[in-house]
Amino acid sequence: TDEQIYDHPTHPYTQALLSAVPVPDPETRGSRERIILTGDVPSPANPPSGCRFRTRCWKAQDxxxxxxxxxxxxxxxxxxxxxxxxxSACHFAEEKDVVHAA
Incomplete structure (x- = not known):
């Protein structure tokens, strides 16, 4: 369900997106981990082999x-x-708490 995906994200891209959602509580905001994506944005005209997100994923392996x-x-x-x-369409999917404070 949607609730499972939002409250228990397992795909790294979903985790990164949810970590960017504004949090109204300043205390929670300050203690929350933000996932900042680095690497090359894949070209839609010439996508990378394998996983399309791998060029920006911190879990990417061979x-x-x-x-x-x-x-x-x-x-x-x-x-x-x-x-x-x-x-989840990820070889290394695992739950990460990015919506709530750690």
């Missing part, structure tokens, strides 16, 4: 250049009741 990640529930969450058990 597998990301070689293989397009399929949209699937990450192995570590399959068969669990975890709210992070939703589909």
């Amino acid at each position: 597998k990301c250049a070689e293989e397009v990640p399929l949209l699937a529930v990450p192995e570590r969450f399959k068969g669990t009741d975890s709210p992070a058990a939703h589909e």
Whole structure:
């Protein structure tokens, strides 16, 4: 569901986007981790091999250049009741708390 994706993001790009959402509470804002993307923005006319996000992803490894990640529930969450058990197109998807303060 949408709630699972917003409250329990597993894809690095989703995590980066959610970390940029303005937070009204100054205390929470100051203690929150911001994910700043670096690297080259991929060309839509000539996308990179494998994962399209890999040129900006902090988790990228060789597998990301070689293989397009399929949209699937990450192995570590399959068969669990975890709210992070939703589909993500990332070889290294894992939950990261970016919406709430750590």
